[in-house]
Amino acid sequence: MSTTTVVRPSIWSRLPLVRQLAQSVGWQRGMLVAGLVIIVVFLLTAALAPILAPYRFDQLRDANGTFGAQLPPGGAHLLGTTVGGYDVLSRVIWGAQTAVLVIVVAVILSIFAGVLLGLVSGYFGGWLDRVLVVICDAIYAFPSLLLAIVMSIVLSGGKSSLSFGILAAAISITVVFIPQYFRVIRSETVRIKAEAFVESAKVIGASNARVMFRHVLRNSTRTLPLILTLNASEAILTLAGLGFLGFGIEPTSAAEWGFDLNKSISDVAAGIWWTSIFPGTAIVLVVLGITLVGESLNDLADPRLRTRHRAIASSATPTEVDELEEAL
Amino acid sequence: MSSLAKGQEALEIDDLNVTFATDGGDVRAVEGVSLSVRSGEVLAIVGESGSGKTVTAKTILGLLPETATTSGVVLIGNDNVIEIPHSRLREIRGTGAAMVFQEPSTALNPVYTVGWQIAEGLRAHGRYSKAEARAKAIDIMTRVGIPDAEHRVDYYPHQFSGGQKQRIVIAMALVLDPEIIVADEPTTALDVTVQAEILDLLRRCRDEFNTAIVLITHNMGVVADLADRVAVMYQGRVVEEADAVSLFHHPEHDYTKRLLAAVPFIGAGTTRTRERAAERAAGTAGEPLVVAEDLVIEYPGRLGRGGFRAVDGVSFHIGAREVLGLVGESGSGKTTIGRTIGGLTKVTGGSLRVLGQEMLGVHEKDFRPLRHDIGFVFQDPATSFNPLLTIAECVAEPLIVHGKAQDAAAARSRVDELLEAVQLPHSYGDRYPHELSGGQRQRASLARAIALQPKLLIADEPTSALDVSVQAKVLELFAELQREFGFAALFISHDLAVVDLLADRIAVLFKGRLVEEGTGEEVLVAPKHPYTQRLLASLPVPDPILQAKRREDLRRLRASELADTGTDG
Numbered sequence A: 001m002s003t004t005t006v007v008r009p010s011i012w013s014r015l016p017l018v019r020q021l022a023q024s025v026g027w028q029r030g031m032l033v034a035g036l037v038i039i040v041v042f043l044l045t046a047a048l049a050p051i052l053a054p055y056r057f058d059q060l061r062d063a064n065g066t067f068g069a070q071l072p073p074g075g076a077h078l079l080g081t082t083v084g085g086y087d088v089l090s091r092v093i094w095g096a097q098t099a100v101l102v103i104v105v106a107v108i109l110s111i112f113a114g115v116l117l118g119l120v121s122g123y124f125g126g127w128l129d130r131v132l133v134v135i136c137d138a139i140y141a142f143p144s145l146l147l148a149i150v151m152s153i154v155l156s157g158g159k160s161s162l163s164f165g166i167l168a169a170a171i172s173i174t175v176v177f178i179p180q181y182f183r184v185i186r187s188e189t190v191r192i193k194a195e196a197f198v199e200s201a202k203v204i205g206a207s208n209a210r211v212m213f214r215h216v217l218r219n220s221t222r223t224l225p226l227i228l229t230l231n232a233s234e235a236i237l238t239l240a241g242l243g244f245l246g247f248g249i250e251p252t253s254a255a256e257w258g259f260d261l262n263k264s265i266s267d268v269a270a271g272i273w274w275t276s277i278f279p280g281t282a283i284v285l286v287v288l289g290i291t292l293v294g295e296s297l298n299d300l301a302d303p304r305l306r307t308r309h310r311a312i313a314s315s316a317t318p319t320e321v322d323e324l325e326e327a328l
Numbered sequence B: 001m002s003s004l005a006k007g008q009e010a011l012e013i014d015d016l017n018v019t020f021a022t023d024g025g026d027v028r029a030v031e032g033v034s035l036s037v038r039s040g041e042v043l044a045i046v047g048e049s050g051s052g053k054t055v056t057a058k059t060i061l062g063l064l065p066e067t068a069t070t071s072g073v074v075l076i077g078n079d080n081v082i083e084i085p086h087s088r089l090r091e092i093r094g095t096g097a098a099m100v101f102q103e104p105s106t107a108l109n110p111v112y113t114v115g116w117q118i119a120e121g122l123r124a125h126g127r128y129s130k131a132e133a134r135a136k137a138i139d140i141m142t143r144v145g146i147p148d149a150e151h152r153v154d155y156y157p158h159q160f161s162g163g164q165k166q167r168i169v170i171a172m173a174l175v176l177d178p179e180i181i182v183a184d185e186p187t188t189a190l191d192v193t194v195q196a197e198i199l200d201l202l203r204r205c206r207d208e209f210n211t212a213i214v215l216i217t218h219n220m221g222v223v224a225d226l227a228d229r230v231a232v233m234y235q236g237r238v239v240e241e242a243d244a245v246s247l248f249h250h251p252e253h254d255y256t257k258r259l260l261a262a263v264p265f266i267g268a269g270t271t272r273t274r275e276r277a278a279e280r281a282a283g284t285a286g287e288p289l290v291v292a293e294d295l296v297i298e299y300p301g302r303l304g305r306g307g308f309r310a311v312d313g314v315s316f317h318i319g320a321r322e323v324l325g326l327v328g329e330s331g332s333g334k335t336t337i338g339r340t341i342g343g344l345t346k347v348t349g350g351s352l353r354v355l356g357q358e359m360l361g362v363h364e365k366d367f368r369p370l371r372h373d374i375g376f377v378f379q380d381p382a383t384s385f386n387p388l389l390t391i392a393e394c395v396a397e398p399l400i401v402h403g404k405a406q407d408a409a410a411a412r413s414r415v416d417e418l419l420e421a422v423q424l425p426h427s428y429g430d431r432y433p434h435e436l437s438g439g440q441r442q443r444a445s446l447a448r449a450i451a452l453q454p455k456l457l458i459a460d461e462p463t464s465a466l467d468v469s470v471q472a473k474v475l476e477l478f479a480e481l482q483r484e485f486g487f488a489a490l491f492i493s494h495d496l497a498v499v500d501l502l503a504d505r506i507a508v509l510f511k512g513r514l515v516e517e518g519t520g521e522e523v524l525v526a527p528k529h530p531y532t533q534r535l536l537a538s539l540p541v542p543d544p545i546l547q548a549k550r551r552e553d554l555r556r557l558r559a560s561e562l563a564d565t566g567t568d569g
Helices: A018-023 A026-047 A088-124 A126-141 A144-156 A162-193 A196-204 A208-220 A224-244 A257-263 A265-269 A274-301 A318-327 B053-060 B086-095 B114-123 B130-143 B162-174 B192-208 B220-226 B244-249 B254-262 B270-282 B334-341 B364-373 B391-401 B412-421 B426-430 B438-449 B468-485 B496-502 B520-525 B530-538 B544-568
Strands: B009-022 B025-038 B042-046 B068-076 B097-100 B180-184 B212-217 B229-234 B237-243 B290-299 B308-318 B323-327 B349-354 B374-377 B456-460 B488-493 B505-510 B513-519
Touching (some): A018 A274, A088 A162, A088 A257, A144 A162, A196 A208, A196 B374, A224 A257, A224 A274, A265 A274, B009 B053, B025 B042, B025 B068, B025 B212, B042 B192, B053 B068, B053 B180, B162 B192, B180 B192, B192 B530, B212 B220, B220 B244, B229 B254, B244 B544, B323 B334, B334 B349, B334 B488, B364 B374, B412 B426, B488 B496, B496 B520, B505 B530
Parallel strands (some): B042 B212, B042 B229, B308 B513
Antiparallel strands (some): B009 B068, B290 B349, B505 B513
16 A cells, blocks of 8 residues: 555645636637636726726716717717716726626525525425425526516615615525525435435434535535526626616616616617617626636536547656656 | 357457546556457456456447547457547447446436337348347347247336346347457346356357357456456556466466455355354353344335335344344345444334334434444445545544544544554545545545444445455455454345355345344355355356356256246246
């Protein structure tokens, strides 16, 4: 029996995403890198919005007086102005901030509730499990946007300030997402519950709570990063949909891409393209970036889908390496 | 019938190299392997897991995944399998070389009838009308020994037993008259009594169909029973090649010698058992730790259907410091009994007292304090450890749960002692389970089971997932620990030879009933029940000449049993 110590990679290289990045090759790496670049640009834009944006999101005038409505791109307004007289570039940049906030709040709210419910439901089973599954299926049956609209009306009467607007959007998205986390964690829990290491914890005499949190929970969160990214992109789409339908955030409270799109409907027929193209592109890019990362994570997590470098027929075996070192 | 004359070369492998791309860098699975098989001959490739035997077999049919890079020559007829285009490879598969897989239940598609699946192979290689294909399927099923083939050709795979499913898989391979059949561990998933029948069938394939057979196995008994020539593989290379008789009687290579020495055989444990019995008699006899009386265990059925009775009226007892070996085939209820004593399955009827606690209708709350005195070793070391905890944390779990230590760090010194007791270096405690080999993991599993110095240890097939040389070491360790710590044990296994090595008394289970119980000498040397006799006779021994004699005995035994049932009916 050999007593050689295992060389463990550094903590940095074991972090999620970093590890996958190192693992990927070929077009899978291309997808992952492209997605990561888009997400990093998106996050930086959100964080540096006050510096990057030439104006504030609710600014209608500067030292020279009002901007004027529907100005074409160029001059003081690189991407023109909207029908309401806002600067399009500034609105697009500030919109990133709103989007990030909604994603973070929605994901945090839904992930904790969903994971906990899924764990309890899958582990104990019985009538509790059946009731929760039925409720989740019922929520699935609802069109998610309709549910989001109802929630937003219930929470804030339809329109409100930045914090309430974001919370309304986030909670309405949360309600739709909890069943997804619930379903995934529940099915993983049911699978892992039957594994020998859970039984071995039981025969030791470990309590249910200990088995659940120490042995089952950590092993069932494997697919969470994937759902997380897919849900993040869906959160943006739901927020944009709410804004587009007029249940979003007031333009004076925060910049919101969906709202701007809604206001630009009449412009499209009049040949004013810049008010709709830029917020629309922002939505598409962010959703694309997050989805690319999610899909690559999915492929990389599955050894059957993961592509690898082809082995070189004459590649070094341990003995050959030793010989090489000696020769050198 | 094979198109080749008997003795003609059917397969030639020359300087085969296979390299895999993995996450941990490139791995050389096969290095410079050269072999040949003639028609009407069985070549066995023997080796432990990771020796490259299965990779070699898969290369013959071009079944390697895309991550593999292959060089060398694999000649079937005039085709070099490694270089020919895909379309030609498809033609060769089935007609040139066919494969028999390890697990018959997954090799068959559950949604099609077996007749359809046999015909599928025919349709891939020629034009057959429905009636012709069906007639051919019935014919081949009859020839592999499926009774009433005219009707059963329309059955689905789940309507057959495991052994019959393997017969059908072999029929699928035979129907196109291939020159070579590659059988990858064809009997590993089967019980020994069924294994003997499948080996008989493969022997008939060789003699009647004149097929060349490449048999991949780790079981030396199977090799002795069937093989004409044997190639021993070790770490990707062929270390020894010889005809079966001389390999078993005069092994040349050190590895072959070690491999043969590690195979357990019946009768090895008799002297040891006597010694232990004498020791125990000197000590205190004491109360038995486990007493079962008319024990009945049922698994609940679906709505409207009765439950399945896994254990039916079984009585036995385990005294202090005593090892009871529980032997039986799959479905005999042996694992269920072990799980019930461990409190994982509920008792339906009768009585089972474990450490003085009646298990019929017991609540987990009352049983939990007793778990302190029960250790459990599971069958598959790969799944019985939480993959996210280190070995030290896993071994420390029982100590933490029972309040012997605050956390894994505080338990570390005790864990190190335990690792030492199972002959694992301390540094292994910091590794994760997947970084250990199967044998090392099973040692760690033993360490975890004895962490609280239990009075009773339940070992559920602890070595059946291990290679034979590793198995020998783990069994030795088990015996040593048992002597040192003096726990009583229930040792569950399907392998009579393994049980013989360790157990003081042996109980034989058959379809949920206890058919025979006694010391190793009583049960293994002079078995009374016909099932035990058949079980013993089916167990192949690693000696081709002796095995040929035993095969005849088994045939006579089966014939007399058939005659008995014939007169009964």
